Every structure is written in structure tokens, then in C-alpha cells.
Amino acid sequence: MKEERKQRVVQIISKFPDGVGIDEIHAGLEKGVNIRTLQRWIKQLAEEGLIEINGAARATRYTSVNEDVGHLAEKPETYTKSLIPLREAGKKALAMVTAPIQQRLPVGYQQDFLKSYRPNIDSYLSLREREYLAKIGDTQINQPAGTYAQQILNRLLIDLSWNSSRLEGNTYSLLDTKRLIEFGEADSEKSAKEAQMILNHKDAIEFIVQSADEIGYNRYTVLNVHAMLANNLLPHPEAPGRLRSMAVGITGSIFTPLAIPQLVEEYFDLILEKVGQIKEPFEQSFF
Incomplete structure (x- = not known):
């Protein structure tokens, strides 16, 4: 070779x-x-x-297998100087997530983290941060969210499908995504799975926009969106649109997700209950 x-x-x-x-x-x-x-x-x-x-x-x-990871974890400043400046707390967090996996402390799902959260009392964002986000997110248009989303749907389909897929490691460019969504032209040099991922995002976005008056923080919405996003992408064809009933692992991580189906069910319902009570949309987005 x-x-x-x-x-x-x-x-x-x-x-x-x-x-x-x-x-x-x-x-x-x-x-x-x-x-x-x-x-x-x-x-x-x-x-x-x-x-x-x-x-x-x-x-x-x-x-x-990145031989430099350990070095970056021990001296994160050598990494952050070339990107964006970080506070000391940020540098410590960076050191933790870039440390060799053998040096990390295995952890499981922190149940109290969700149980102790009090909607509209506790907050991950400061008041100043919430006010700033509300200001820059204000469209100055007095219309229901679904109506406004319909007006910008074409741009939303392309931009959000592209950015959401990139988070999953998709290598389609913005122009590739535009061609795929508008003309149905897939990139012949990329895998069919990448095209499927983008089209799944498109379907999910259309569902949310077109059903804006019906959807909410409930099982119907979440499981339907999951079914659309996972369509033809999971090893088990019956898995999309259902809560997980088997143990899973996360490659490159020492975090162990919940493995007991009853607990997965319980905490799924608890998340929906708490997020449905939160009045601040930016705070809701953390869930």
C-alpha cells in the first residue's frame, strides 16, 4: 500500500x-x-x-489514534492559542475531553442531574444571556412561528439540513446539499448514507414546520422526528421511532448510557414533563 x-x-x-x-x-x-x-x-x-x-x-x-492528544490534554494552551481564547475553566474542560481515553474516569448517567432540575427556577443560562439571545432572535414580525417558518422554508431546509448533518460527520458541502434537496442530485463520490442523512433532516424539518400547530414536547412529536431522522440509517430497521430497548456504547467515550429499558422510559417521560413546563425557549433547547 x-x-x-x-x-x-x-x-x-x-x-x-x-x-x-x-x-x-x-x-x-x-x-x-x-x-x-x-x-x-x-x-x-x-x-x-x-x-x-x-x-x-x-x-x-x-x-x-492521535498521538498528540495526550500532549494537548496536559497543555491545552498549545491547542487553544490557535483557535479561540478560553478561560481557565474552559481550558480544564478541554483538557478533560482531549485526554487519552485510558486516563478518563468512567461515568454513568447522572440521574439527579435531571431529577433536581426545577423548571423556571433553575437555569443553564444567565438572565443577561437569555435577554441577549431573545434580542438577536427577534424577527420583528408579529406572526405565529409556523407561519414565519413557512416563509423561509426553502432556506431553512438547506441550511439546517446541512448544519445538522455536519454535526454527525456528514461531508456534503452546502452547495452539494442544495443540489440534493432542490434537484435530487446526489454526489456520486460520496456515500448513499450521507445523502440519506440529509434527506432525513429535510423530512423532519418539513414535518415540524407543516405541523407547527399540532406538535409539542410529547411522545408523538419526538418519536416521529426520531423515525424520520433515523430512517434507513440504523442497523435494526425497527429501531427508528422507538425508545431504545438494548444497551449501547459510545465510541471514543467512557460514558455509559442507561441500559435498563424501564429507566430509559422513565427518564424520557421526565424530560418531556420538565421541558414542557419551561417558558424560556432558549432554556428549553438544552433538553
Whole structure:
């Protein structure tokens, strides 16, 4: 395997801190490289200790082994100087999340964090921050939210679908997203899964806008949105639109999500109950 191709595979994988599937890696390579060849290269990279392989079959994810992570965690200022200035508390937080996974303290779901939260009394944002956000978010248009959203729907579909998908590691550009949504033209050099993700976001946004008078912080809304966002993306076809009933892990993290279905159900209902009481929309967004 040529050295430059090896480096290219590692570069692609390193763009996805939470791991990436083989389809996304293949989409980032030059044409002419088949999946079987790529699988052989990935195996060599794993044997050399340059990447890690987690999961199995279609759920397999590949992550980069970054030798500089430990250095950044010990001295976060070497990282933050090249980005944005951080306070000491921010630097400590950065050090914690960039430390090698072996050095992190395993944690589970903090149940009291949700139980102790008091809607409209406790707040993650200061009054000053809430007032500022309300000011810059004011459209100065005296219309129901659903009516205004309909007017800007086309722009909303493209911009929000693109940005939301990027958070999940999608590599479509804004122009690629525009072509896909407006003309149905998928990028032939990218995986079908990436196109599916963007189209799923489009469906979910249209559902929210068109059902603005009917939706709310309830099971109907949340599970329907989940079904649309997860359509054709999960290993189990019956999973979209349902609460999780099996234990899961998060690649590259020492956090252990709730595993007992009854507790997942209980805290899902508690979140809906509390968020439905919150009057401040920016505070609601944290949930």
C-alpha cells in the first residue's frame, strides 16, 4: 500500500472523532479504489496502531489514534492559542475531553442531574444571556412561528439540513446539499448514507414546520422526528421511532448510557414533563 494512500485514509478517519464507517472512508478516496482493497488497507493501519476498529459488521466504526492528544490534554494552551481564547475553566474542560481515553474516569448517567432540575427556577443560562439571545432572535414580525417558518422554508431546509448533518460527520458541502434537496442530485463520490442523512433532516424539518400547530414536547412529536431522522440509517430497521430497548456504547467515550429499558422510559417521560413546563425557549433547547 503506497504511503500517500495510507496517509489519506488516516486523514479521512481523523476528521471523525466519534468514528466513521467504511462507506464514508471510501467516498473520500479517489475513484478506482474498491471496498475490498480499502478493507485490506484498514487492517494494515490497525495492525500498525494508527487506527482503532470498534464494533462489527455494518456497525463497525474506525477512529484515528492521535498521538498528540495526550500532549494537548496536559497543555491545552498549545491547542487553544490557535483557535479561540478560553478561560481557565474552559481550558480544564478541554483538557478533560482531549485526554487519552485510558486516563478518563468512567461515568454513568447522572440521574439527579435531571431529577433536581426545577423548571423556571433553575437555569443553564444567565438572565443577561437569555435577554441577549431573545434580542438577536427577534424577527420583528408579529406572526405565529409556523407561519414565519413557512416563509423561509426553502432556506431553512438547506441550511439546517446541512448544519445538522455536519454535526454527525456528514461531508456534503452546502452547495452539494442544495443540489440534493432542490434537484435530487446526489454526489456520486460520496456515500448513499450521507445523502440519506440529509434527506432525513429535510423530512423532519418539513414535518415540524407543516405541523407547527399540532406538535409539542410529547411522545408523538419526538418519536416521529426520531423515525424520520433515523430512517434507513440504523442497523435494526425497527429501531427508528422507538425508545431504545438494548444497551449501547459510545465510541471514543467512557460514558455509559442507561441500559435498563424501564429507566430509559422513565427518564424520557421526565424530560418531556420538565421541558414542557419551561417558558424560556432558549432554556428549553438544552433538553
